[in-house]
Amino acid sequence: MATAEHTQVAVIGAGPAGLMLSHLLHLRGVETVVFESRSQEEVENTVRAGVLEQGTMKLMRDTGIGGRMDREADVDEGIEFSLDGVRTRIALTDLTGYNMAVYPQHEVLIDLIAQRQADNGAVLFNTRVDDVSGYDGDMVTVNYTDENGASATLTADYVVAADGSNSPYRAAVTALDNGARYKFEYPYAWFGILVNAPQTQKELIYATHEDGFALISTRSATVQRYYLQCDPEDTVDQWSDERIWEALHTRVDSEDLTVSEGEIFDKAVLRFRSAVTDPMQRGRLFLAGDAAHTVPPTGAKGLNLAIADVCALVPGLVHALQGDDARLQAYTQVAVPRVWRAQHFSYWMSSMLHVAPDASPFELHRRRGELSAVLSSEAGRRYLAEQYVGRELPDYMA
Template sequence: MRTQVGIIGAGPAGLLLSRLLALQGIDSVVLENRSREYVEARIRAGILEQHTVDTLTAAGLGDRLQREGLEHRGIYLQYPGTRHKLDFPELCGRSVWVYGQTEVTKDLIKAQLDGGPPLLFEVSDVRPEDVDTDAPRIRFVDADGTEQVLECDVIAGTDGFHGVSRPIVTGGGQGRTWERTYPYAWLGILADAAPATDELIYAWHPEGFALYSMRSPKVSRLYLQVDPTEKIEDWSDDRIWDNLATRFAHEGWEITTGTVTEKSILPMRSFVSAPMRRGRLFLAGDAAHIVPPTGAKGLNLAVADVTLLATALVRLLQEKQSDLVDSYSDRALARVWRCTHFSWFMTSMLHRSGDDFDAELQLSQLRRIVASESAARELAENYTGLPLDL
């Protein structure tokens, strides 16, 4: 097999990269070790920054997003006695969209299989080779059990934290990683319940953080801060709804309950790996970085990565110019660290931890954002999405 860009991983990063390259006349093959059904069922992020919506729309993937997605023009910050709306268009001229990562993935897969570049599911034993040369290759076993070799000009590792790509880039002392594990987790549920709010609610409460989100006019997505050692089987639906009602309590307002269709506990951590390139192997998305979901940055960072990478690869493969691929890692990481800081900021401000001294510091920061237009604008600019190239 022969292609220009071999892409390992069929998450949003890999699929969007393939799409962006195809629109510029660059061939690719996408390899995925899971089944199509598994990939399309993964529950992940749901907030799209303005640049992500613009990128998907420009790539011909915006029809269902515009039809079924929910545009959100702000968020509520809540702490006892106060629920304050931050108006994003008024503060920074942008908005965000609620449209689940599962739906983005379905749109990308449909486009890929409808006359797009090859997408191979259920491959195994994937091994990038000769990445330090101009002729790398990927060895793998296809779904029928046949050993294959994919010859290519470039390899993109979009295969996530547990994939095979990152260890090759950073192995042997050639790279560095940073990691922060937070002392709390999120218990998340999907519920057949109409949202009781027009915008997302980020609630600080003495008993722990809570987030009110949604997936559609009939489906709510809600989260509770819990200890990382908690077991999901210890949380009955009634216990979850009681805790949500307590943490979102606000005068004149009530939470809407319904049938819980999915629940899980998500650990909270930050992870950054550098560099994001070795030779002709480039990392993007979760293969290079993970952020806690509080700042809604994970999927959007992946889209930013592959947008930069696609432009760089087109310049390399069509114009034989290496300047953009040479600077890709530094440019991508500048944005990664900015978004990592914002995610840390939101996480540290809203999650109850430490003693009462820490709680008063958190409340002081929340009051500052509520009272100060400049502080509110800083949050809005980061939340809705900063420029791709900082």
């Protein structure tokens, strides 16, 4: 067993929540060690979608990691909704004063990793956390296996589990007398593809049709990301290229727009789940990001919620390390209401845009009426725009 070391905050997981937490705490003068079981190459090359709210974009700029985002992200001032081929633009900037950016999650991670390494931050890749103990006491102990296979121990004042939706540390929180895990499984999923093709159009298109939902988004001028509503039990093999293109054209094409085709080089089925853990803390253990909650991708809230968690958590950790833990004890009370608002928006968008497999004729027409009412009303378009661009983030400097 290696000689024990100590850090102020141990962070499990080098995803958006864990790396942003480490970055912001560094700016506040707090030491961290980040543990990540995957290699740096795998973290940086696992392609995931990413829509950045205005608050996330501002935070990246304000903390010195937004340069590449500003150069390369697809910054949009609007999004489109298509109802049976009739498109309506939601003018985000005109309605709210803000825009949004299509900037994949792995690109955010590349920027964060580069900054942590430039700041000599401790990010331990290929390192497995084996056990966490002492979070109900005065000091946390983290037992881990390093990249060489050797066992080691680190102590910390606090530990943050930011290791994704399968986090084993969440069970310690839900085991509390007041602990709860609220879950909902949606009756549909997304079939996602990456395709070498020119842009269909610059701004995102959320399309709904009697056959189901489709989303047209972009990764670059030559690589596009498309999604189709599918059955959660579908497999990649069930969707041939011919079937994919037929479904996309049926659900999205209109008189003045045709979905751009090309070579499909990635296919995946993405299941839809919602979950909220309450509380998000126990003693010296805290949950952030997907370890605490998950949302379906329709509302583009997942990454942004993770960043909001971190911004709410940083001031509490800083003040607690200085001897005042009042803010830290209130972390759940600050974070959870925002999570439920995001759950509402994600559920609302999902149910309004997708065709439920067991929907009655009444429900099918009611759903279309709801979407039509939202799109035809300035108040409806403004509400949707305000929710889409997101609320201001908690002040990490508080």
